[in-house]
Amino acid sequence: MTGLARALRFVPGSVSEQVKRLVDDGLVDHERYKSISLTPWGHLEAMRALRANRILRCFLHDVLDLPWSELATNADALEASSSPRFLQRIEASLDQPTHDPYGQPIPTPDGHIESRRDARLRELARPRWAPVRITRVADAPLETLVFLDERHLRPGTWLRIQACTAEVDIIEVRTAEWHGTLLPAGAGVLHASLHDEAAR
Known part of the structure; x- marks a missing residue:
């Protein structure tokens, strides 16, 4: 838990509360003093969030022509307020992109993500x-x-x-x-x- 708090730059107590909430929601498995892992449902939800974020990066780059360096920050800000229908329309208008402007693969709707040979x-x-x-x-x-x-x-x-x-x-x-x-x-x-x- 300490390592996770350090990586997120949060206080350990705050991270513990968030992890407990994720456990209660069925998204992660965690036993005291042991590692944290995603449940199958948690993995799918994580892939959905990642998919949404990377589709938004494509939209900001290809349609709004935002600077490449600013795509990630702005996509993070938009993600929480973007509905599935909105994301579907964006994806269709961009002709189903497979990678975002940073070269990162976009997960499929069922949570599959391409492995890279790099x-x-x-x-x-x-x-x-x-x-x-x-x-x-x-x-x-x-x-x-x-x-x-x-x-x-x-x-x-x-x-x-x-x-x-x-x-x-x-x-x-x-x-x-x-x-x-x-x-x-x-x-x-x-x-x-x-x-x-x-x-x-």
Whole structure:
């Protein structure tokens, strides 16, 4: 529970109350001093929420033309007030998108989510320095997304890793438009595929 509170930046007491409420609603299983896990119903509800959020990101990007770095924050704000009917209309108008603008797969209505054949950027740094293509960007603070956006480090961008530290995610990369160093905040959220895998 302490680790969850730290990750959410909430006080432990508040997290305990929320977890108890989720248990009462049948969404999670939890025994005192043991791990927390989603129930089958909880997993489906989590996938529905994730699906709604990623569809909204597509809408904000494709229809409203919001800056790429601001999509996640605004989708979070809209999600709670978006009805299933509204989301269905958005999805239909966008021709049933399968991935959001960050490259993240959109779950199906029955809770299935596509597995990706990619890896964190650091994991592709050795043993070869082959060209890689960014496939997706994990959830990140606004300032990190702005940093990546300004350097065109988005899904679909090709880059070559020039150097990588041995212990932490400090990676020097080169793209067609930028050459520089990524600190852990940026390098840690980028996922990519090697040239031959990305082409499949």
